[in-house]
Amino acid sequence: MSHAVPWPVSLSPTRNYVDGQFVTTAKTFPNICPINGVKLADVHEADAGLVDRAVHAARQALSGPWGRMSPAERSAVLHKVADGIERRFEDFVAAEVSDTGRPVAQARTLDVYRGVANFRTFADLARLAGGETFDMRTADGQDIMNYTVRKPHGVVGIISPWNLPLLLLTWKVAPALACGNTVVVKPSEETPSSATLLAEVMHEAGVPPGVFNLLHGFGPDSAGEFLTRHPELDAITFTGESRTGSTIMKAAAEGVREVSFELGGKNAAVVFADADFDEAVAGVIRSSFTNSGQVCLCSERVYVERSIFDRFVAALKEKTEALKIGYPDEDGVNMGSLISHGHRDKVLSYFKLAVEEGATVVTGGGVPHFGDERDQGAFVQPTIWTGLPDTARCVREEVFGPVCHIAPFDTEEEVIARVNDSPYGLAACVWTTNLKRAHNVSRQFRVGIAWVNTWFLRDLRTPFGGAKLSGLGREGGRHSLDFYSEISNICIRL
Numbered sequence: 001m002s003h004a005v006p007w008p009v010s011l012s013p014t015r016n017y018v019d020g021q022f023v024t025t026a027k028t029f030p031n032i033c034p035i036n037g038v039k040l041a042d043v044h045e046a047d048a049g050l051v052d053r054a055v056h057a058a059r060q061a062l063s064g065p066w067g068r069m070s071p072a073e074r075s076a077v078l079h080k081v082a083d084g085i086e087r088r089f090e091d092f093v094a095a096e097v098s099d100t101g102r103p104v105a106q107a108r109t110l111d112v113y114r115g116v117a118n119f120r121t122f123a124d125l126a127r128l129a130g131g132e133t134f135d136m137r138t139a140d141g142q143d144i145m146n147y148t149v150r151k152p153h154g155v156v157g158i159i160s161p162w163n164l165p166l167l168l169l170t171w172k173v174a175p176a177l178a179c180g181n182t183v184v185v186k187p188s189e190e191t192p193s194s195a196t197l198l199a200e201v202m203h204e205a206g207v208p209p210g211v212f213n214l215l216h217g218f219g220p221d222s223a224g225e226f227l228t229r230h231p232e233l234d235a236i237t238f239t240g241e242s243r244t245g246s247t248i249m250k251a252a253a254e255g256v257r258e259v260s261f262e263l264g265g266k267n268a269a270v271v272f273a274d275a276d277f278d279e280a281v282a283g284v285i286r287s288s289f290t291n292s293g294q295v296c297l298c299s300e301r302v303y304v305e306r307s308i309f310d311r312f313v314a315a316l317k318e319k320t321e322a323l324k325i326g327y328p329d330e331d332g333v334n335m336g337s338l339i340s341h342g343h344r345d346k347v348l349s350y351f352k353l354a355v356e357e358g359a360t361v362v363t364g365g366g367v368p369h370f371g372d373e374r375d376q377g378a379f380v381q382p383t384i385w386t387g388l389p390d391t392a393r394c395v396r397e398e399v400f401g402p403v404c405h406i407a408p409f410d411t412e413e414e415v416i417a418r419v420n421d422s423p424y425g426l427a428a429c430v431w432t433t434n435l436k437r438a439h440n441v442s443r444q445f446r447v448g449i450a451w452v453n454t455w456f457l458r459d460l461r462t463p464f465g466g467a468k469l470s471g472l473g474r475e476g477g478r479h480s481l482d483f484y485s486e487i488s489n490i491c492i493r494l
């Protein structure tokens with residue numbers, strides 16, 4: 001199949017969006033398509049002055065029509081945004097695919113699908129959420145009543161990552177707006193396109209100027225840092241690497257702003273001998289290689305009960321080598337490129353390190369050869385390692401690529417201790433048909449979310465976030481409403 005270069009072009013000139021206006025700037029940087037290394041568009045970089053204008057516009061909008069809306073009125077606006085994404089569904093698919101190289105099928109069924117779902121879920125949750133009331137009689141006989149009210153924090157800074165651009169951007173924007181805040185968003189410099197489309201949809205949906213502001217740029221000494229350091233932000237929410245999270249946390253400490261972080265992971269998949277074997281193989285293929293392993297929830301550590309270890313490794317090798325790597329719109333494609341050449345260099349450095357640490361490379365470990373423009377892209381082979389000790393860097397550090405290390409284990413106690421022996425604590429999955437074991441093992445993992453006989457199935461009402469270096473706080477359902485609201489308690493003597 002031959003493809004015009006670049007595949008396909010990005011849909012919107014990637015401009016900033018401040019106070020209801022699309023803004024170009026003198027300084028631009030290229031948006032490179034990771035499928036073939038070709039420039040898709042120039043991205044207009046926001047400078048400190050534009051960041052300042054965006055924060056002030058967001059502040060101003062709080063005392064405008066947006067600030068006077070009821071939860072039900074805000075909910076209606078957010079449903080209109082969801083309608084707008086649905087109306088331009090294929091534009092969003094093309095934007096995500098252009099920026100990331102992912103399969104079209106994934107962009108449709110995961111990324112853009114969740115963009116709509118996030119807005120609809122939080123539009124409804126905010127409209128239907130109530131507060132708390134308490135009645136009591138004091139020791140000296142006074143009757144008092146307490147009730148809570150939710151108010152927006154104010155201006156929320158949102159820094160969103162490149163791995164699931166629209167999903168994670170809307171996972172933050174939707175609840176923040178549903179709770180009456182205004183937002184200033186800085187998407188990753190790697191994935192500006194779907195965020196720019198979202199600004200167009202917000203504009204078309206009549207979201208008042210200043211409610212949603214979009215700034216393009218990098219982190220340090222660019223829009224990301226100018227935003228997180230801005231003294232007039234009331235809260236900051238960030239998804240990305242733990243190291244960056246800690247830098248942002250330091251900036252947020254000035255002025256003691258609320259922070260919510262969803263950071264890195266080194267997640268484990270545990271397969272017991274009593275698991276449904278074929279389901280477990282298919283599940284670990286998904287949890288290791290979805291989105292080219294660029295999901296914070298992916299399993300880079302796999303522990304398999306010793307009695308089925310060799311059979312499982314052979315089966316996973318066979319399924320991995322059957323994965324179709326290629327263009328996003330190829331029939332049956334399973335895996336696309338990584339996000340960039342820079343990230344591919346990082347992943348390849350771990351491929352090299354694994355061999356130095358003594359790993360057996362069961363499959364992969366290099367770069368696929370296509371013999372066409374894709375050789376200028378950022379592809380790597382899905383890779384499986386065995387034979388490393390738990391102390392190896394490749395078993396402790398997040399690679400964030402299509403790779404997993406498989407190790408045998410003998411007992412429940414042993415594998416639980418090994419899973420928990422990590423500075424991270426985001427997610428885990430366990431494969432077993434023993435119901436008692438499923439409950440006992442999954443609840444002993446020190447993680448934010450544990451899946452049993454599945455992976456990355458999401459009910460948006462559930463708490464989502466990580467323990468240890470994997471993050472701070474929980475978002476999802478009422479947890480998002482609690483993070484994006486200032487809750488006041490009113491006490492009345494009756």
Ligand SMILES: O=C(O)C(=O)/C=C/C=C/O
Nearest residue numbers: 163171294295296297458
């Ligand atoms: O599914 C979600 O709501 C979510 O936050 C996923 C995060 C994945 C990060 O890489």
